[in-house]
Amino acid sequence: MSFVALVRRDLRLALRQGTDAFVSLLFFVLVLVLVPLAIGPEPQLLARVAPGLIWIAALLSVLLSLERMFQSEYEDGSLDQLALSGIPFALIVAAKVAAQWLTTGLPLLLAGPVLAAMLALPSHAQGVLLASLALGTPTLSLVGAIGAALVVGARRGGVLLALLVLPLYVPVLIFAAGAIDAAAAGLPARPHLLLLGGCLALSLPLAPLAAAAALKDALR
Amino acid sequence: MNLHRFANPARFLRIARVVAPVAGWIAFAALLAGAAFGLVLSPPDYQQSETVRIMYVHVPSAWLALQTYVAMAIAAAVALVWKHPLADLFVKAAAPVGAGFTLLCLVSGSFWGRPTWGAWWVWDARLTSMLVLFFLYVGYIALSGAFDDEERGRRAGTVLVLTGIVDVPIVKFSVEWWNTLHQPASVFRLGGPTIAAEMLWPLGLMVVGFTAFFVWIVCVRLETELLTRKLRARLENSPG
Amino acid sequence: MTERARDFFEMGGYALYVWPAWGLALVILGALALAAHRARQAARQALAESERA
Known part of the structure; x- marks a missing residue:
């Protein structure tokens, strides 16, 4: 089975479960809709906090979808079958990350600009927002895969997952929100985006390996 | 060097019984x-007066908090790569101690920050990365205890510790970036006089x-773990 | 109370900061040490009992 076939298989599974893939998008939208209701509708205030809030909402909605990443296939035994198929484990993890990003990260990329406009983010920062989401959310999925693999079979896996993954998300949050902040203030966002890209470049090869090591232990 | 030289639990116990006391x-x-x-x-510092005495618990705990994590990460790598049987036990034995040092560092720093900077907490690079380090310690402790199979918990923990060591410098680096853009003039630099001999002691x-x-x-914690393991093996082997 | 002792406890007006910091050090290190010592004692005892049995 090739990488593409693995991704396609995971996507099919995700779509068959139907609502699952869209729950995290809905969550993202709802959290951001609550913000003006909580802190008031003044455009200046909203524009100031929008970058950080969009990213916190993105973080939490990715986190929400992580627990299902391996758990259901671990429980029904199909993870064992994949392990026996002879495909390198890191490749299986990478395919799962790709599928997870396509169903949760990509929708955020589409919804982000709309919500940013509703939160009065200046339109000249929209491009940087998109770039930060494009570079940042794959990192969230990759690093999240490590956490998801670690808690497979654990007691209270969901809460534990948040505790493990959120500290690891700190750099992404800072660089991404910093990039949008800088763009909104008319400063160059490039250094932030480069660092965000650096995080992606670092986690792209390493995270599947770490997650694969953790997952192998879970199957032992 | 033969890493497995210290792998024998009996030999480790013999060494530990000399080293520990x-x-x-x-x-x-x-x-x-x-x-x-x-x-x-x-004597009290001529700039910071008596508050400088907080340094004597703050600086060692900060130093040890980081050293402990580095030692844990090295041991985690050894456990993952060479399957050294004591390495992941060391990680587990050191984690609560590291968490304690980190907590002490954060709180004593807060007690130092209030009179010297006028704030209990500031979001600068050191404080933030130390806080993340504390969460990593807590996360490790929670993860390693979350499985019915203890060994699985320890092995999952080694992966987490290694992931965390990549994160800590990035966090520090990222907050420095973030701060230099938003708070150009750092009021928080301690920049006191070079440390005097009376304080060095x-x-x-x-x-x-x-x-x-x-x-x-x-x-002590490793010995406890090994003895418990020995006891369990004995109970499992004894009939009835 | 002698003047020197009072000076010592007042810490030049910073008693509220210096003493809690040192106190917490004592509490944290003490608690860690006590827990580790007790756990080892219990493990040694349990092992000795199983040897006798």
Whole structure:
């Protein structure tokens, strides 16, 4: 089975479960809709906090979808079958990350600009927002895969997952929100985006390996 | 070097029974002397007056908090790559101690920050990365205890510790970036005079004391773990 | 109370900061040490009992 076939298989599974893939998008939208209701509708205030809030909402909605990443296939035994198929484990993890990003990260990329406009983010920062989401959310999925693999079979896996993954998300949050902040203030966002890209470049090869090591232990 | 030289639990226990009491007494004596120098015999700083005495618990705990994590990460790598049987036990034995050092560092820093900077907490690079380090310690402790199979918990923990060591420098780096853009003038630099000899003494003693304390407690915790394991094996093998 | 002792406890007006910091050090190190010592004692005892049995 090739990488593409693995991704396609995971996507099919995700779509068959139907609502699952869209729950995290809905969550993202709802959290951001609550913000003006909580802190008031003044455009200046909203524009100031929008970058950080969009990213916190993105973080939490990715986190929400992580627990299902391996758990259901671990429980029904199909993870064992994949392990026996002879495909390198890191490749299986990478395919799962790709599928997870396509169903949760990509929708955020589409919804982000709309919500940013509703939160009065200046339109000249929209491009940087998109770039930060494009570079940042794959990192969230990759690093999240490590956490998801670690808690497979654990007691209270969901809460534990948040505790493990959120500290690891700190750099992404800072660089991404910093990039949008800088763009909104008319400063160059490039250094932030480069660092965000650096995080992606670092986690792209390493995270599947770490997650694969953790997952192998879970199957032992 | 043959890493498996110390892998034999019986040999480790023999070594630990010599090292632990020595380290324990050194820790006790050094901490006592450090407290005497730090609280009584050393003079107050001419800029920071008596608050400088907080440094004698703050700096050693910060140092040990980081050292412990580095040691845990090295041990985690050894456990993952060479499957050394004591390495992941060491990680587990050191984690609560590291968490304690980190907590002490954060809180004592807060007590130092209030009179010197006028704030209990500021979001600068050091504080934020130390806070993340604390969450990593807590995460490790929670993860390693979350499985019915203890060994699975320890192995999952080693992966987490190694992931965390990549994160810590990035966090520090990222917050520095973030701060240099938003708060250009750093009011928080301590920039006092170069440290005086009267202060170096208590500080050195406390660092020695904290380090010896770490060695002692890790030996004790490892011995406990090995004895428990021995007991369990015995109970499982004995009939009835 | 002698003047020197009072000076010592007042810490030049910073008693509220210096003493809690040192106190917490005592509490944290003490608690860690006590827990580790007790656990080892219990493990040694349990092992000795199983040897006798």
